[in-house]
Amino acid sequence: MNQKISKKDISKLLDELGKEFKVFSPSRESGVTTFAEWDGRDSSFLEWYRNTVISPKAQLQPLYEKMFSFHKDKEGYHLELPPPTDKKLIFGIRPCDAKALTIIDKTFQDTYQDPYYLDKRKNTLLVGLGCTNPYDSCFCTSLGLSPTQSSDVDLMLTDIGDEFLIEAVTDRGMKLIKKTSYLKEVTKTDEAKAEEARRQASSKVTRRLDTKDLAKRLLSSFDDQDFWEKVSNKCISCGICTLLCPTCYCFDISDELVKKEGSRFRSGDSCAFPVYTKMPMENPRLEKWRRVRQKVCHKYEFYPMSFEVIACSGCGRCIRLCPVNWDITQILASLPVKVKA
């Protein structure tokens, strides 16, 4: 049975959750919108939060993280692993960003089980918050999800005016609401309001991407150099659309050495950078069009081939944050090859 909570009680709820978890919620304190540790004060995000520039993926795959430290003495090298992962709760994750985690899980738990990501993932609860005011750059509805969808979170909140309807999606979510204060039973009217909110939110997402036969269309356009040159010419090869994409996960590894001590870090990397594929003798993606093609095909062709899901959840960050307004939905709509069904 669903529950509800008054918006006025959200601060108290977060305080209570803070006793068991490290709670992260939308914040703009640092100068950019991101998920930051709940400070017990500022619940104003309920007013301004649409989506954050830095997606909550950063809680699971940080922009950079220490893999281990090492030092050298007479006996040789000694390694020190990072401390065990905290129990975290991400409050307010949007359906697209939650879906994005489900998508990248497939990479991190493929043949190689990535302990850094998976430990955090296992220890993180997701409390979703349905959208009421999507951006004009959002296109989640074209990727099989809705702005109020609950499939990828533990608990899902839907805005029904002065209150949020709460749906327990997983067992973990169910356990959590059993011991949570401030919740009330929902009425039939509340359920009806939630249904209406869901319908309205979906209708506000207006950007479209036709995913029908997309992988096939990309495959047949792969060798069309003219097309790729044309659509990539205004891209400036920065890392914005990849580093800030919730479904991009590439990282680089580097060491920081100070005398006989050091640390090994991993940090976000981007296929938009020419050095990404730099090898001793050559670089297979020196030209910009090859890198743009890689980004597009990886998301909409190769990833579905490997994992049966498109590596994009339609969050729209790559469109709204790009310094030249390069728009993936326009590029995919202009693919030269149309495949007959």
Place this chain on the structure above:
Amino acid sequence: MTNREAEQRLRDEAKSLLESAKVDYIVGFADGSLKFHTTPLITRNKDDVDHLVINPFMASNLAKFLTELEGRVGIVAKGCDSRSIVSLVQDNKVSREKVVIVGIPCRGMINLSKIEQLAGKESDEIDDITRQGDKVVVKLDGSEKEIPVKEVLFDHCLACELPTPKEYDLLIDEPIPATPDEEASQAKINKLEELSHHERWRFWQNEFSRCIRCYACRNVCPACYCQRCFVEEAEPQWILSIPKWQDNLIFQIIRNIHLAGRCTDCGECERACPVNIPLRSLSKEMYDLVGELFGFKSGMEIDAAPLLTHYELEEAEDFFR
């Protein structure tokens, strides 16, 4: 000339440049896919030039693309863009004969972030933004709000010394005289200067903690044309590739030093930064320092010798002889 007439003239000129094969490419602005955004239009196809626009949202500095494109290029240039082009010509990165500069006299570009702050809404929620003389009219939720244009132009536009290109092949409209308001332009920087050293250090530490090392600041910059940037060098490694604030700060300091005498104060780095780091507060300091020490303003005079790559026999340092 009305804006519409200017746009039509621009399209006609661009078309005839392509048709007469005077250029291989046209580089200009088209409407973007987001509200109140333009997007660079780079084309060899004369039918595309009908998408060229002139409006107060042409924030990008297109000079950037000149170092990438092969062949002759007809480029739409605001005053500041023309300065970047001139600077590139002086540095031998672009050959003047291969560029047709289509000058656009410019009244300043609108900074959407400033509008968003004043309106309390994000740009996609705003119904309309129009410039009417010294005012900008913002339509929002059925009501209209007038804002003095000075409150919503980019900081670097407020200080613009060259709204109309001095170096051009074609000028689309009547020249506009410069009316720089240095004080308004410096407001953010002045506030920083009032801080103590310690506070300022803390300020930059906080700002650079957000940097994600996307290099958009460097990649949009026409003056950052190095084929191998120091940040990617591994032998020696000047900075770590991980976005620690210390390394982020060093990246930006070295970048600014490299740009002394090249930076034209076009403001692109700050505009491109996805995490709102006020990069112009650094670059403008360098720009002013170059002005003070050497009386040099990059890109203003095509005949000037480039500041740091030109040497005279009489130079004090033996090293250079």
